Amino acid sequence: MDEKYFPEKIEEKWQRHWDETGAFEVEDGDARPKFYCLEMLPYPSGFLHMGHVRNYSIGDALAWHKRLNGFNVLHPIGWDSFGQPAEQAAIKRGINPRDWTEENIAHMRGQLKRLGISYDWRREIAAHTPEYYKWDQWFFLKMYERGLVYRRKSQVNWCPKEETVLSNEQSSGGVCWRCGTPVVKKDLDQWFARITDYAEQLLEDMKEIADGWPERVLTMQRNWIGKSEGAYVDFAIQNTDAKVRVFTTRIDTIYGANAVVMAAEHPLLAELLEGSSLKQDVTEFAERVRAAARNRTNASAEEVVKEGVNTGLIAINPFSGESLPVWVANYVLMEYGTGAVMAVPAHDERDFEFAQKYTLPIRQVIAPLTHAEEPSGFDPHLGVDQSTEMKEAFTEYGALVNSGEWSGKPSEDAKREMVQYAVEKNFGEAAITYRLRDWGISRQRFWGAPIPMIYCERCGVVPVPEKDLPVMLPDSAEFKGTGESPLAGVAEFVQTTCPQCDGPARRETDTMDTFVDSSWYFFRYCDPRNEGEPFDKEKIAYWTPVEQYIGGIDHAVMHLLYTRFWTKMMRDIGLVEFNEPVMRLMTQGMVTNQVEGTGEWKRMSKSLGNGVDPDEMIAAYGSDAVRLFILFAAPAENELRWQETGIEGAVRFLRRVYGMVYRWHGRLSDSSPREVAPASEELTIEARALRRKTHQTIARIAQDFEELHFNTSVAALMELSNTLGDFKVGPTEASASDLYAVREALESLVIMLAPFAPHVAEEMWAGLGHAEGLLSEVARWPQANDELARKEELEIPVQVNGKLRSRIHATPDTPEAELRTAALADEKTRSFIDGHEIVKVIIVPRRLVNIVVR
RNA sequence: GCCGGGGUGGCGAAAUGGCAGACGCGACGGACUUAAAAUCCGUUGACCGCAAGGUUGUGCGGGUUCGAGUCCCGCCCUCGGCACCA
Numbered sequence: 001m002d003e004k005y006f007p008e009k010i011e012e013k014w015q016r017h018w019d020e021t022g023a024f025e026v027e028d029g030d031a032r033p034k035f036y037c038l039e040m041l042p043y044p045s046g047f048l049h050m051g052h053v054r055n056y057s058i059g060d061a062l063a064w065h066k067r068l069n070g071f072n073v074l075h076p077i078g079w080d081s082f083g084q085p086a087e088q089a090a091i092k093r094g095i096n097p098r099d100w101t102e103e104n105i106a107h108m109r110g111q112l113k114r115l116g117i118s119y120d121w122r123r124e125i126a127a128h129t130p131e132y133y134k135w136d137q138w139f140f141l142k143m144y145e146r147g148l149v150y151r152r153k154s155q156v157n158w159c160p161k162e163e164t165v166l167s168n169e170q171s172s173g174g175v176c177w178r179c180g181t182p183v184v185k186k187d188l189d190q191w192f193a194r195i196t197d198y199a200e201q202l203l204e205d206m207k208e209i210a211d212g213w214p215e216r217v218l219t220m221q222r223n224w225i226g227k228s229e230g231a232y233v234d235f236a237i238q239n240t241d242a243k244v245r246v247f248t249t250r251i252d253t254i255y256g257a258n259a260v261v262m263a264a265e266h267p268l269l270a271e272l273l274e275g276s277s278l279k280q281d282v283t284e285f286a287e288r289v290r291a292a293a294r295n296r297t298n299a300s301a302e303e304v305v306k307e308g309v310n311t312g313l314i315a316i317n318p319f320s321g322e323s324l325p326v327w328v329a330n331y332v333l334m335e336y337g338t339g340a341v342m343a344v345p346a347h348d349e350r351d352f353e354f355a356q357k358y359t360l361p362i363r364q365v366i367a368p369l370t371h372a373e374e375p376s377g378f379d380p381h382l383g384v385d386q387s388t389e390m391k392e393a394f395t396e397y398g399a400l401v402n403s404g405e406w407s408g409k410p411s412e413d414a415k416r417e418m419v420q421y422a423v424e425k426n427f428g429e430a431a432i433t434y435r436l437r438d439w440g441i442s443r444q445r446f447w448g449a450p451i452p453m454i455y456c457e458r459c460g461v462v463p464v465p466e467k468d469l470p471v472m473l474p475d476s477a478e479f480k481g482t483g484e485s486p487l488a489g490v491a492e493f494v495q496t497t498c499p500q501c502d503g504p505a506r507r508e509t510d511t512m513d514t515f516v517d518s519s520w521y522f523f524r525y526c527d528p529r530n531e532g533e534p535f536d537k538e539k540i541a542y543w544t545p546v547e548q549y550i551g552g553i554d555h556a557v558m559h560l561l562y563t564r565f566w567t568k569m570m571r572d573i574g575l576v577e578f579n580e581p582v583m584r585l586m587t588q589g590m591v592t593n594q595v596e597g598t599g600e601w602k603r604m605s606k607s608l609g610n611g612v613d614p615d616e617m618i619a620a621y622g623s624d625a626v627r628l629f630i631l632f633a634a635p636a637e638n639e640l641r642w643q644e645t646g647i648e649g650a651v652r653f654l655r656r657v658y659g660m661v662y663r664w665h666g667r668l669s670d671s672s673p674r675e676v677a678p679a680s681e682e683l684t685i686e687a688r689a690l691r692r693k694t695h696q697t698i699a700r701i702a703q704d705f706e707e708l709h710f711n712t713s714v715a716a717l718m719e720l721s722n723t724l725g726d727f728k729v730g731p732t733e734a735s736a737s738d739l740y741a742v743r744e745a746l747e748s749l750v751i752m753l754a755p756f757a758p759h760v761a762e763e764m765w766a767g768l769g770h771a772e773g774l775l776s777e778v779a780r781w782p783q784a785n786d787e788l789a790r791k792e793e794l795e796i797p798v799q800v801n802g803k804l805r806s807r808i809h810a811t812p813d814t815p816e817a818e819l820r821t822a823a824l825a826d827e828k829t830r831s832f833i834d835g836h837e838i839v840k841v842i843i844v845p846r847r848l849v850n851i852v853v854r
Numbered sequence: 855g856c857c858g859g860g861g862u863g864g865c866g867a868a869a870u871g872g873c874a875g876a877c878g879c880g881a882c883g884g885a886c887u888u889a890a891a892a893u894c895c896g897u898u899g900a901c902c903g904c905a906a907g908g909u910u911g912u913g914c915g916g917g918u919u920c921g922a923g924u925c926c927c928g929c930c931c932u933c934g935g936c937a938c939c940a
Contacts, residue, residue: 172935172936173935173936173937214858214859215858215859216857216858216859216934216935218858219857219858219859219935220857220858220934220935220936222857223856223857223858223935223936223937224935224936226936226939228939228940230940246940247939247940248940249939249940250940261940304938306938330938331938331940332938332940333938333939333940335939336939336940337939337940340940341940342940343940344940348940349855349938350938350940351940353938433939433940434939435939553934553935556935557935632866632877632878633866633867633878633879634866634867635867637859638866638867639933640866641865641866643865643866643879643880645879645880646866646878646879648879649878649879650878652893653878711866711867711868711877711878712867712868712876712877714877714878715867715868715876715877715878716876716877717877718876718877718878719876719877722877795873796873797872797873799872799873799920799921801920801921802872802919802920802921802922803921804873807873839920840920841920842872842920842921844872847872847873848872848873848921850872850920850921851920852920852921
């Protein structure tokens with residue numbers, strides 16, 4: 001061991017050693033309990049950024065901790081290596097996307113190795129390799145067999161900048177998830193995955209992961225799925241056989257309906273208007289709405305002004321028999337529910353606004369319940385005063401009024417009974433709708449997994465036979481950025497023969513959304529070189545589900561929803577036996593840095609010029625210090641403000657600990673057997689205090705790791721090191737029992753430091769004379785001894801009326817009566833209680849005494 | 855508007871209803887040095903006081919409790935998500 005701490009030398013040495021010995025390679029079927037620690041795989045953009053470093057530092061801390069606690073830990077890494085940037089490089093600079101991607105991977109792999117993250121590198125995978133994307137295609141075929149993927153022409157979200165389709169999730173908020181460009185609509189033939197078939201399960205199974213996932217992620221997914229329970233109700237159209245079906249969650253308000261309002265794209269519309277004098281007006285309006293919708297960016301939050309036109313048609317309210325006008329309006333969406341609604345202005349804000357604009361009648365049919373009018377005491381015939389104009393819609397539940405025989409009923413009861421009535425009378429039924437749409441997975445890109453389908457003039461759409469997989473991406477294509485897949489221009493790729501009739505046929509030229517690759521990659525890590533199937537069932541049965549997943553919040557809906565869906569699909573085709581792939585999820589916070597000039601803390605980015613290069617930091621301070629700082633500076637979920645003085649603090653700490661180990665290693669490094677623990681009486685007060693601190697620290701950190709509170713773990717290690725630094729006896733004069741206490745403290749410190757600063761920990765472990773093996777091979781996490789951790793002497797605060805007034809000395813065993821006597825006799829306390837009547841004395845054993853006086 | 859997080863020193867942050875501010879950064883003072891850096895020692899919520907000590911303090915207003923940063927009610931501010939979803 002060198003006298004001084006040289007991070008470069010130490011880190012290079014241990015990285016090489018771990019690499020050569022395969023220190024972090026794991027096998028399944030081990031007798032130890034398993035632990036799958038997973039970090040979101042990176043896109044190989046070319047350079048690691050601090051967000052990656054934070055992600056992997058968190059994961060590695062956990063992986064080390066679990067390994068040292070006797071778990072068989074799977075900790076893999078790979079590359080999400082299909083995607084836009086490679087293709088952009090191809091378009092702009094004429095570089096082959098594969099070369100670009102593979103160079104980036106090579107560079108980033110080097111960066112990860114310099115960070116010293118404890119991955120099992122044999123399991124590294126990359127999505128762009130045929131060995132991987134073959135299985136994307138295989139899954140596609142399996143899903144096709146089961147009708148879980150289908151093709152249809154649809155209006156899709158189109159990013160004009162990247163010239164490609166986006167799924168609903170990827171165009172959330174009306175902008176492209178990657179580049180922020182406002183999204184437009186476009187009609188295209190697309191492949192869709194039936195995620196909507198799983199809407200209910202995706203909601204229901206949240207129960208299984210509720211304890212392990214952040215509430216906000218579950219909430220976001222819940223909102224995204226957007227379940228709402230209500231009813232379909234059919235409104236007959238006068239003088240026709242047609243019925244317009246509406247969806248409502250408030251059937252209890254149906255007596256307040258003043259119109260039926262349809263979406264401009266509603267298919268029934270043209271049919272109903274046949275021969276009508278208003279047909280042209282309505283058609284023109286509908287066309288205008290459609291055009292507006294196409295051009296709308298809705299990137300801005302501003303609301304679209306409600307507009308509508310009366311169709312002249314009359315609909316019959318099936319409950320009241322009332323005649324209602326049928327309108328077409330831009331605020332009714334074809335994509336949701338049935339594309340038609342009943343307008344109840346008194347009890348719906350949007351209908352209220354619409355009714356005001358076109359001065360349509362507003363009739364109140366729900367009366368608010370005041371305390372005096374609980375449902376039981378409500379007078380159904382009282383009604384509400386319809387003559388006073390409503391200022392806004394009343395959207396809450398209440399009691400029905402002006403609703404015929406239903407008047408007087410509370411909303412909840414009315415809803416249930418009215419649906420039942422609609423069913424009996426055959427004009428409606430209970431219904432559940434979801435906001436979730438099917439997942440559009442076609443992309444007009446080259447750099448993705450080709451969709452394994454063939455279009456034959458005679459046979460139609462034909463899947464590629466499984467034996468012909470993978471459908472290989474050609475080596476190159478022309479990259480023009482026209483919006484059509486570059487594959488369409490590669491004749492050898494497109495032209496093929498039909499697997500059914502051998503006739504001429506052409507291949508699908510779209511590739512799959514890269515979120516397909518990332519939906520199942522962590523299953524592949526369990527069996528990464530399997531050539532006959534995506535993975536061996538037994539292998540994944542051993543390793544999955546993932547115990548802990550760590551990544552950014554930005555994938556709260558997209559990736560994390562898709563992968564939950566994918567798992568359920570795999571379960572249904574018999575590959576896995578559970579519902580949820582990830583038991584615990586941690587969403588790390590952003591890494592921010594001050595922007596020069598404005599001083600604002602913003603996410604590090606090239607364009608803002610506030611990026612920090614991990615390599616430079618490692619070169620300057622060492623990977624151990626960078627990682628330690630990242631985990632210490634803030635709780636993992638919080639924003640992390642990058643401050644170089646903070647890393648300097650981390651280096652100082654490591655140097656101090658290193659110095660301490662060096663100071664003692666002469667006395668401790670002999671490899672003779674460790675002494676037997678001395679009896680407490682043999683130890684000096686100081687040595688007992690050191691052991692106490694050691695065991696308190698072990699206990700605290702054990703708890704912190706359970707909760708993933710890395711920052712407080714590091715703080716606890718610093719406290720232990722401060723206590724060690726204050727230890728009065730030096731190495732030369734230390735007695736055998738002193739040495740025992742020091743060794744115990746130092747070894748505990750070194751082992752518990754390994755998750756944060758593994759290289760220097762390994763070095764110090766060797767310095768403490770462990771001939772039997774490396775820290776990473778033989779060390780075991782220390783166990784806390786409660787007896788040793790227990791304080792010998794306590795300072796008990798004494799409060800008078802809840803205010804701290806004095807302290808008394810006691811031991812943990814001091815009986816309550818004695819604490820009481822001591823507190824009341826205490827001189828300082830007396831000055832506050834003398835002359836007052838003592839009402840009560842509250843004693844919390846080992847914690848405090850509170851004297852209540854009057 | 856709806857949903858979900860948060861508001862604690864100069865800063866990042868700690869605190870099973872029981873001594874608020876652990877740990878670190880920064881700042882200030884001191885030692886060492888010709889000097890600086892590094893290192894080490896000390897101080898560091900605010901206010902009053904020479905001091906001992908006292909007062910006050912966790913966004914605001916109430917409440918529960920012997921005792922509230924923590925629990926309850928009502929606000930304010932802030933960050934994030936969704937947003938014509940019937």
